[in-house]
Amino acid sequence: MQANMKAKPHSCEVCGSSFALKSTLLNHRKTHTGDKPHSCEVCGSSFVRKSNMLRHIQTHTGEKPHFCDTCGSSFARKSHLLSHMKTHTGEKPHSCEVCGSSFAQKSTLLCHMKTHTGEKPHSCEVCGSSFAIKSSLLSHIKTHTGEKSHSCEVCGVSFAWKSGLLSHMKTHTGEKPHSCEVCGFSFARKSHLLHHMKTHTGEKPHSCEMCCSAFALKSTLLKHMTTHTGEKPHSCEVCGVSFAWKSSLLSHMKTHTGEKPHSCEVCGSSFARKSNLLSHMKTHTGEKPHSCEVCGSTFAWKSNLLSHMKTHTGEKPLSCGVCGSSFAWKSILLNHMKIHTRRP
Structure with missing residues (x-):
């Protein structure tokens, strides 16, 4: 002493x-x-x-005088450099006493501990949402301010979070590091791979409360809901046509620009939409994946199967506004209308 x-x-x-x-x-x-x-x-x-x-x-x-000899990254503080060096050495000296997870920095361990305690001391003054980590709160605040401080140097698109910018950059580099172990498809983002995996598992956890239809993705459910509400918030500035989904509006815009970016490698035909190209490819492959459960007839497109089913059900949903005659198919209705428009 x-x-x-x-x-x-x-x-x-x-x-x-x-x-x-x-x-x-x-x-x-x-x-x-x-x-x-x-x-x-x-x-x-x-x-x-x-x-x-x-x-x-x-x-x-913006001064960063401390450099990493391994990768060249620079830091304002020496302590930040020392913490960064652990990403190269793999050193994780800070362990969680609850679950045994290890971390390179003590601060990361302290943040992790809140997942066990449920502590969320950082609250949003705008909406009251609470967060375990201050950085998560700061990121959340951008949803209220609309701040997008991270810009792409290639095309100028801005993002609220750096992670969003990094993911976006892969659209320019073509990088797709996340591969499906089942079919080999590759994706730029891990979240896209996880969504894709549901096509193999058949998992559809998101259900519509109105018609009980189930979907693999929540975003698909939200799009589906507009079929019940009739909501069409996306309008074309050229012709005024409205759409339920933004993707449909973007596809529609190509009818004005004449853009057809999707080309067939077999015959060179070009299409405005990728879905149209995929449908067209069946004319080369002869693929007919849609089968009639009544007679076994097969069709390349689902729409053709649905039209065919009317021959079994006798359904005639299309009516002539002049004489009231009913028809199963629109093409036949249009032909019928000619008898009313012909001059005597």
């Missing part, structure tokens, strides 16, 4: 902490008094220590 007193002879009268240097004790006392004499001239933030203020200044100057 006496040896420690000699090594750290300067003691804090408030909490008893000891220091080797009197200057360190004086700085420490400010943590009790709340004194922050060092202010940033740019934003007005105040700090107990001058060294903390100097580090803060780098957030305004």
Whole structure:
């Protein structure tokens, strides 16, 4: 104890902490008094220590003097560089006592612990949503402000989050690192791969409360719901036609621009929509995946199967507005209408 007193002879009268240097004790006392004499001239933030203020200044100057020898990344603070180095060494010295997960940084461990405690101390002042991590709150705030600070240098599209920009960049590079182990399809985003996997498992967890139809993706369910509400919020600025889905509007716009970006590798025919190209390909492959359960006839397109089914059901949903005659198919109704329009 006496040896420690000699090594750290300067003691804090408030909490008893000891220091080797009197200057360190004086700085420490400010943590009790709340004194922050060092202010940033740019934003007005105040700090107990001058060294903390100097580090803060780098957030305004963009100065990053600490470089990683392995990958060349640069950092404003040496502590950030040291934390980064663990991504190369794989070192994870901080372990969770609850589940055993290991982390490179103690701060990451502390954030992880909140998944066990359920603690969400960071609340949004706008909508009241709570978050375990302050960074998640800051990201959430952008949904209210509309801030999109991350811009693509290739096409100029802006994103609220850096992760969104990084995912978007793959549309320019063509990178698709996430592959399906079942069929080999590759995807730019992991979320797209997870959605795709449901086509193999048949999982459809999202159900419509009105008609009980089930869907693999929540986004597909939301699109389906517009068939019940009749909502068509997406309007064409050229001709005024409205659509339930934005994707339908974008496809429609090609009828005005004449754009046909999807080409057949067999015969060179071009199409405005990828779905049309896929349908066209069946004319080359002879594929007829849609079968009639009544007579076994097969069809390349589902629409043809549905039309065929009317020969079995006798359904004639299309009526002539002049004489009331009913027809199963629109083409026959249109031919019939000619007998009314012919001149005597």
